[in-house]
Amino acid sequence: MSRSGRADAGKTGGEGETGIMNAYEKVMTARDGGRPTGSDYIKNIFTGFAEMHGDRRFGDDPAVIGGIAYLGERPVTVIAVEKGHSAKERAYRNFGAPSPEGYRKALRLMKQAEKFGRPVICFVDTSGAFCGSEAEERGQGQAIAENLMELSTLCVPVISVVIGEGGSGGALALCVADRVWMLENAVYSVISPEGCASILWHEPGRAAAAAENLCLTAQDAQTLGVIEEIVSEEDLGEPAFYERLRERLEETAEELSADPELLAARYERFRKIGRL
Amino acid sequence: MAELFHFLKPKNKLEEGGRAAAVQQDDGEPEKVCPNCRKHIPMSQLWADKLVCDCGYHFRMKARQRIRLIADRDSFRELYAGLETEDPLRFPGYREKLETAGHASGESEGVVCGTAQIRKQAVCIFAMEPQFMMGSMGSVVGEKITALFEYAARERLPVVGFLVSGGARMQEGLVSLMQMAKTSAAVKRHSDAGLLYIAVLTDPTTGGVTASFGMEADIIAAEPGATVGFAGARVIEQTTRKALPKGFQTAEFTLRHGFIDCIIPRKRQRGALAALLAMHCR
Ligand SMILES: [Zn+2]
Numbered sequence: 001m002s003r004s005g006r007a008d009a010g011k012t013g014g015e016g017e018t019g020i021m022n023a024y025e026k027v028m029t030a031r032d033g034g035r036p037t038g039s040d041y042i043k044n045i046f047t048g049f050a051e052m053h054g055d056r057r058f059g060d061d062p063a064v065i066g067g068i069a070y071l072g073e074r075p076v077t078v079i080a081v082e083k084g085h086s087a088k089e090r091a092y093r094n095f096g097a098p099s100p101e102g103y104r105k106a107l108r109l110m111k112q113a114e115k116f117g118r119p120v121i122c123f124v125d126t127s128g129a130f131c132g133s134e135a136e137e138r139g140q141g142q143a144i145a146e147n148l149m150e151l152s153t154l155c156v157p158v159i160s161v162v163i164g165e166g167g168s169g170g171a172l173a174l175c176v177a178d179r180v181w182m183l184e185n186a187v188y189s190v191i192s193p194e195g196c197a198s199i200l201w202h203e204p205g206r207a208a209a210a211a212e213n214l215c216l217t218a219q220d221a222q223t224l225g226v227i228e229e230i231v232s233e234e235d236l237g238e239p240a241f242y243e244r245l246r247e248r249l250e251e252t253a254e255e256l257s258a259d260p261e262l263l264a265a266r267y268e269r270f271r272k273i274g275r276l
Numbered sequence: 277m278a279e280l281f282h283f284l285k286p287k288n289k290l291e292e293g294g295r296a297a298a299v300q301q302d303d304g305e306p307e308k309v310c311p312n313c314r315k316h317i318p319m320s321q322l323w324a325d326k327l328v329c330d331c332g333y334h335f336r337m338k339a340r341q342r343i344r345l346i347a348d349r350d351s352f353r354e355l356y357a358g359l360e361t362e363d364p365l366r367f368p369g370y371r372e373k374l375e376t377a378g379h380a381s382g383e384s385e386g387v388v389c390g391t392a393q394i395r396k397q398a399v400c401i402f403a404m405e406p407q408f409m410m411g412s413m414g415s416v417v418g419e420k421i422t423a424l425f426e427y428a429a430r431e432r433l434p435v436v437g438f439l440v441s442g443g444a445r446m447q448e449g450l451v452s453l454m455q456m457a458k459t460s461a462a463v464k465r466h467s468d469a470g471l472l473y474i475a476v477l478t479d480p481t482t483g484g485v486t487a488s489f490g491m492e493a494d495i496i497a498a499e500p501g502a503t504v505g506f507a508g509a510r511v512i513e514q515t516t517r518k519a520l521p522k523g524f525q526t527a528e529f530t531l532r533h534g535f536i537d538c539i540i541p542r543k544r545q546r547g548a549l550a551a552l553l554a555m556h557c558r
Contacts, residue, residue, distance in 0.1 A: 129506070129507075131507040131511055131512050131515045131516075132507075132512060132515065132516050133512060133516065133518070133520055133521065133524065135506075135507070136505050136506060136507065136512070136524070136525060137529075137533050138533070139491075139533065139534075139535045140487070140506040140507065141482075141486035141487040141490065141491050141505065141506035141535075142486075142487075142491040142535050144487040144488075144506070145460065145486070145487050145488050145489075145490065145491035145492050146491070146492075148456055148457050148460035148461075148487070148488055148492075149460045149461075149463060149464045149467075149492050150464075152457070152460055152461035152464045153461075153464055153465075153468065168444070168453060168484070169444075169453070169456060169483075169484050169487045169488075169506075172453055172454075172456055172457060173487075175457075176457050176460075176461075188450060189449065189450065189453075190444045190446055190448075190449050190450060190452050190453040190484075191444070191446045195511075196446050199446070200369075200446070213365065213367050213368060213449075214365070214446070214449045214450075215365045215449045215450065216449065216450070220450075221450055224364065224449075224450055224451060226450045226451075226454060266461075267461050267465070270454055270457045270458040270461055271422065271458055271461070271462075273415075273451060273454040273455075273458060274364065274414070274415030274416075274418055274419055274448070274451045274452075274454065274455060274458070275419060276359050276360075276361075276362065276415060276416060276419045
């Protein structure tokens with residue numbers, strides 16, 4: 001972000017009537033159960049997906065799917081947070097709220113990608129890391145911290161796409177990447193607008209106002225220098241949509257694989273945000 | 277060491293009593309009430325005891341008090357003083373909050389950084405400030421911590437940090453969230469240079485700070501009874517509608533589950549840190 005790079009330009013307030021969604025409408029859209037989930041992206045963009053389970057420490061977290069697949073001709077490691085579609089699957093996937101085991105599985109597979117020189121592609125869609133006593137007992141904070149630290153020097157290209165909700169540290173743990181993209185109606189935020197409204201104003205009902213002020217839309221995130229690209233939702237979920245995204249991922253994986261300054265650029269990518 | 281402190285009341289009980297026991301101004305000397313044992317302690321005695329009650333309860337401590345307690349006399353040289361946030365989101369009411377926090381704490385932001393000596397060993401040191409928006413991490417905290425680790429890597433110095441934080445500062449939105457990645461990358465570079473980082477987690481260390489430089493140290497110590505965790509206990513109770521186990525998210529709980537190395541009472545911290553630093557001298 002440049003010194004003068006303020007986010008107001010991206011604020012979408014008061015445009016609801018003109019057909020452009022306001023921030024809270026985007027939050028609702030991002031959460032919509034009808035949107036494609038992580039596994040839809042894996043199915044439609046890659047070929048030969050081989051799923052790998054488990055963190056080799058404690059368990060296998062169904063909220064995070066990981067494995068190896070082909071992106072065009074190139075083998076890549078794919079990680080996706082999965083919310084599930086049916087009520088039953090949503091419960092099984094813990095509504096896309098990863099446990100420490102999910103982050104550790106992701107890191108294990110990313111380290112494997114590094115060993116074999118494969119790019120890593122992440123699809124992020126979570127309201128946040130699982131908020132429960134078991135997650136705390138097994139080190140939710142430690143698991144996220146380790147991912148942030150290790151991903152900062154992972155020697156292969158990492159591309160992360162926020163496809164729905166990018167909920168705080170639980171999303172960031174899969175977004176320490178060379179390129180972060182967001183779908184046009186995805187959101188990425190330090191706290192849920194409801195949480196923000198209830199802490200700041202003790203009124204969860206003022207979530208819409210909080211959403212506006214948190215600058216959590218893709219457009220805001222781009223203005224703040226947090227993401228590089230906004231992915232158009234034209235034909236969302238249709239073959240044309242996935243084809244466009246696959247092409248863009250292929251080009252970018254190619255470009256990043258050839259970059260000798262990859263890690264220096266990744267460091268600077270985050271170093272510059274909030275530089276004073 | 278954890279067993280020594282089992283007589284501390286569990287966190288949930290403590291919170292009922294109100295952790296921030298007010299200074300009582302009776303006719304005589306100002307005193308504080310210990311939220312754990314309810315004893316009235318004159319301020320002069322509390323200062324002499326480094327803000328620790330006889331029962332083992334550790335009161336919160338300001339950043340500069342911490343540094344004074346740990347560093348050799350007059351050895352502290354502050355770095356990055358006076359950095360102020362640009363309020364990147366122009367968040368309503370944030371400017372006023374910053375001003376209030378500045379008055380309440382006497383600090384311009386949530387962390388104090390610099391160089392110092394601990395028993396003649398040179399270190400980079402940071403201490404977070406509980407009275408400045410509970411040490412929440414916005415761009416300034418992120419920038420100062422990052423710059424300190426970069427400085428320490430250049431000068432080949434160990435880093436000793438005292439943490440206290442409610443997590444990310446929501447008024448800075450994504451800019452605040454990104455500080456978790458930024459600080460973590462700086463810690464990693466310092467670590468990859470073969471240098472030591474010791475974190476002392478004090479009450480409370482939670483949220484985005486736990487999930488970044490709080491849990492990334494080579495040696496992670498905590499003060500007795502400190503709340504250490506990621507998600508807030510109240511939020512967890514509301515989400516899961518289950519009662520939390522006794523002593524949930526205390527330093528002792530975190531030690532038992534294997535996420536910190538040791539619990540060091542305040543009175544022994546200077547000596548313990550000096551000894552650990554000496555073991556890493558090359
Ligand atoms: Zn007491």
